[in-house]
Amino acid sequence: MGSTGPLAAALEDFAPRQGQLIMAQAVAQALTEQTPLMVEAGTGTGKTLAYLTPVVASGLKTVVSTGTKTLQDQVAQKELPLLGRVVAPGLRWAVLKGRGNYLCPRRYLAFAAQPDLGLPGALSGLAALESWRRRSQSGDLDEVRGEAVGEALLAEITANAEQCLGGRCEHREDCPLMEARRRAAEADIVVVNHHLFLADLRLKAEGRGEALPRYQAVIFDEAHMLPEVATAIFGVGVSERRLSVLLKDMTREVGPDQRMDQAARAVEQEGREFFGALRALAGPSGHRGLGPDELARIAPLAGALGAALEELAQAVSRLEGEEAKSIAARAGAVAMDLQAAVAPAPGHTVAWIERRGRGVAINLSPVEVGPHLEHALYQEIGRLVFTSATMAAGDDLGPMIRRLGLPEETRRHIVGSPFDQARQSILYVPRRMPMPADSAFTSAVAEQVRAILRLSRGRAFVLFTSHRNMEAVSAMLTPELEYACLVQGQAPRLELLRRFVELSPSVLFATASFWQGVDVPGPALSAVIVDKLPFAPPDDPLVAARMALLESRGHNGFAHLMVPEAILGLKQGLGRLLRTPHDRGVLAVLDNRLLTKPYGRRFLKALAPAPLTSDLADVARFFAGRQAEPPSQN
Known part of the structure; x- marks a missing residue:
């Protein structure tokens, strides 16, 4: 080297x-x-x-x-x-991906024989898949994923860990996943x-x-x-979708049977009761930890659903075929995960509820x-x-x-980075801003973003710690900005990034998912604007459990967990700006707690040597290429 x-x-x-x-x-x-x-x-x-x-x-x-x-x-x-x-x-060398990235011949042929015509684009998607399948050497669905083959269709022709029959499958010799694993072995x-x-x-x-x-x-x-x-990965989860997919696969793959059908109806009924109770507990936030009282309320419902699943497993296990064995094992696994999810071990695991789209799930996650x-x-x-x-x-x-x-x-x-961060970047933190909890904060953010975009001529990621603030600020600014404006949710992530570069100068309003794994070298990205310090929500059940564990060991949870995690988030933001020795850009953090709180010094030290300023005139000089005088600190 x-x-x-x-x-x-x-x-x-x-x-x-x-x-x-x-x-x-x-x-x-x-x-x-x-x-x-x-x-x-x-x-x-x-x-x-x-x-x-x-x-x-x-x-x-x-x-x-x-x-x-x-x-x-x-x-x-x-x-x-x-x-x-x-x-x-x-x-x-070989690239090996998860099961969901490869065509499952068994499920593909079954769906092609009896397509769900209620699925949007099913027939056109199957035609595109058949054409691709004849010429593909890898079976990697990233080659065909897109408008013609949507995610709903992909879910029908791929197999997750529960759906895959592995070595017992009659299609194992022409399975793209098995072939990918053979290449990896060599x-x-x-x-x-x-x-x-x-x-x-x-x-x-x-x-x-x-x-x-x-x-x-x-x-x-x-x-x-x-x-x-x-x-x-080391947790467990039982969702409405997992249960509905189990029952759907059972109907498709295992022939009609009176005892099985009766057991399936019982599972459906107990599932409605259980997930209905979860939905009521989740409330408007859709994210809630389960304490002893909540667990006591749902435990009987979980027990009833678990018993119904065990009965379904026994009913299906009587039947012939590898598919029946797989369905029986899956029903038993859901019952076991459900039993574990409602019995967390204090200090070691946390039970919590999560809304997923129109569904809901109960999860059990390790604290460490x-x-x-x-x-x-x-x-x-x-x-x-x-x-x-x-x-x-x-x-x-x-x-x-x-x-x-x-x-x-x-x-x-x-x-350390070989880049000259003191020359290539500048950190802007406005001195006068409402606190993030203040009702005036969102309007103040919009005003600051407007001013910074005027200086950067667009070419910016505007990143938020919540969807609510993202939607509010983008709604205020998009109608008036002269640049192409993109908002997270309008298109898939990769498509938004492609448009951001192609439409430059442009502005992307997004949440934390864009803070890492994004590579936009060159002038197309010249400013990263963050609405506030990316602290994890203190009411997040996992964050609360981890903070409590640190406190029990004599450490301050905020100083030892919340602050370091937020610092890493901001460092990721600065890393989006400087991808080559020729890149230049502004990192703007519209949260003056960086200047007013004692912990702010830890953030500023971690972001050094990017010069700090609270004066937009310094930002204007930076973009004009004039840095003869150091940025002012007032």
């Missing part, structure tokens, strides 16, 4: 980067010593090559797990082909996402098979996303994911590398190491 190495010889614009070399050496050492490593590598470090190069040199069977499809594509379509061409001829490096990697860990821990081939090392890129993904990862991963393998551009809330990786439950001997490195 130096000036005389193969990468320098192959790439005209290659230049050695000190941070990249430091990281590569740390990764090589971790792989040799079998000691976990955590590296925060600032934007522009070249961290992908910094970990892939020593991995390739090691010859170890390695899984690279990413948080987003964008990075997965970069690793598999850009970086690995480069290394295979100039460093390791003969290098084999590869030197397998690229997956965090959801699939952690789902495989859970399968193995529970003795229910495996989704990934055996490996010797793991690289987690975008590792800051791991805690929340692990929370979902570290114990699960220690049991399923850390005790089994030592060659583990965790990296991201944002993992330290300041200059300390300890909170993330503790959040992931990594051992104390984990090596730690923080590699």
